[in-house]
Amino acid sequence: MRLNKVSSKFTLILSVVFLVGIVAAWATLSRVIEQRAEAEVNARGLVLIETMNSVRRYTTSHVNPLLQEDLAVSAHFISETVPAFSAREVFETLRSNPQYASYLYKEASDNPTNPRNRADSFEAELLNHFRADSTLKEQSGFTEREGQSLYYSARPLVVGESCMACHDTPETAPASLIATYGSENGFGWVVGQPIAAQIIYVPAADVIGSAQLWLNVVMVVVIVLFAVIMLVLRYLLARLVVRPVEAIATIAQGVSAGNWTPSAAEMTSLERVAGRGDELGHTALVFEKMAREVAERERQLKEQVRRLVIQIDEQKRESQVREITETDYFHDLQRKAKSLRENKGEVPESPHEKEDPAT
Numbered sequence: 001m002r003l004n005k006v007s008s009k010f011t012l013i014l015s016v017v018f019l020v021g022i023v024a025a026w027a028t029l030s031r032v033i034e035q036r037a038e039a040e041v042n043a044r045g046l047v048l049i050e051t052m053n054s055v056r057r058y059t060t061s062h063v064n065p066l067l068q069e070d071l072a073v074s075a076h077f078i079s080e081t082v083p084a085f086s087a088r089e090v091f092e093t094l095r096s097n098p099q100y101a102s103y104l105y106k107e108a109s110d111n112p113t114n115p116r117n118r119a120d121s122f123e124a125e126l127l128n129h130f131r132a133d134s135t136l137k138e139q140s141g142f143t144e145r146e147g148q149s150l151y152y153s154a155r156p157l158v159v160g161e162s163c164m165a166c167h168d169t170p171e172t173a174p175a176s177l178i179a180t181y182g183s184e185n186g187f188g189w190v191v192g193q194p195i196a197a198q199i200i201y202v203p204a205a206d207v208i209g210s211a212q213l214w215l216n217v218v219m220v221v222v223i224v225l226f227a228v229i230m231l232v233l234r235y236l237l238a239r240l241v242v243r244p245v246e247a248i249a250t251i252a253q254g255v256s257a258g259n260w261t262p263s264a265a266e267m268t269s270l271e272r273v274a275g276r277g278d279e280l281g282h283t284a285l286v287f288e289k290m291a292r293e294v295a296e297r298e299r300q301l302k303e304q305v306r307r308l309v310i311q312i313d314e315q316k317r318e319s320q321v322r323e324i325t326e327t328d329y330f331h332d333l334q335r336k337a338k339s340l341r342e343n344k345g346e347v348p349e350s351p352h353e354k355e356d357p358a359t
């Protein structure tokens with residue numbers, strides 16, 4: 001049926017529109033959510049770096065002064081005096097918490113006291129960026145390391161006055177430090193210059209995983225919303241457009257077939273449509289009036305035709321009568337009848353005497 005096709009077409013078009021909408025929503029949302037997840041992980045990384053810096057400052061201002069004298073005379077180097085050491089120890093303690101087990105912390109330098117802290121090419125590049133631009137306070141993003149995809153947050157670590165006790169020259173550094181780390185590396189640092197990049201690494205899967213979770217939640221909500229909107233629109237289309245048009249179309253079919261005697265149900269559905277104030281209601285009203293007029297005109301035409309038929313019949317009969325009355329035989333009969341009436345008793349000769357020619 002044609003009307004059914006209207007709602008099918010409507011559904012098809014809506015589906016296409018919604019599909020495009022869902023794909024567009026997915027494309028934009030996935031980017032936005034990914035960025036949000038990244039920003040969240042980055043913020044957490046930067047807070048951790050700040051925490052490590054607090055640990056470093058605490059070591060410099062509280063622990064180091066206490067052990068200063070011991071360090072000067074001790075044959076053994078006292079690691080607890082080193083800010084980098086306390087930071088790493090605290091971070092390792094944090095990593096024992098499963099929530100942070102996958103996090104990595106590194107103070108990557110191109111001139112490290114401990115070779116373990118040597119910056120690789122990627123980290124050296126980050127450090128060079130910090131050196132080139134003193135206003136650059138953080139860098140973050142994705143990177144590949146040892147076949148693993150990682151997200152990193154980095155900040156510059158700037159040399160201060162207090163650092164020079166150990167990082168200036170091998171001569172001024174504590175003897176025990178030289179004994180432990182040698183006199184090759186970790187010296188000649190310049191105050192005010194970034195000497196390392198403090199970096200937090202997080203597996204990229206953690207970032208992408210949380211983004212994917214959010215994306216899934218949002219997409220489910222979007223799809224359910226679209227489906228509900230589509231059902232409501234379909235229902236409204238059927239109620240406000242298709243059914244009223246069907247009511248009008250049914251009657252139109254009846255009118256065109258020439259026998260418009262609408263059923264009570266048809267009339268109520270048409271009247272219901274006509275009762276609406278919108279365009280379709282107006283159409284139904286006009287249509288109802290038109291259908292009535294067509295029916296009335298048809299009735300009048302039929303009546304006229306019937307009358308014409310009777311008229312023609314009468315004329316036919318008159319002409320037949322005329323034909324009969326104008327024959328010689330009839331005149332002869334008339335004459336005989338007249339003479340009969342005048343000379344009562346004369347017997348008519350004609351065998352047609354009993355026929356009444358007028359009938």
Ligand code: HEC
Nearest residue numbers: 081082084107109112113114117158159162163166186196
């Ligand atoms: C008491 C001596 C001492 C002081 C003071 C000191 N450091 Fe160190 N620093 C060391 C030692 C020793 C290491 C190597 C630790 C290890 O084994 O990882 C180190 C490591 C580092 C590292 C890691 C890279 C590397 O060299 O291995 C950085 C970065 C660093 N220090 C920066 C600083 C800064 C910045 C200051 C001043 C705020 C400072 N240090 C103060 C002794 C010191």
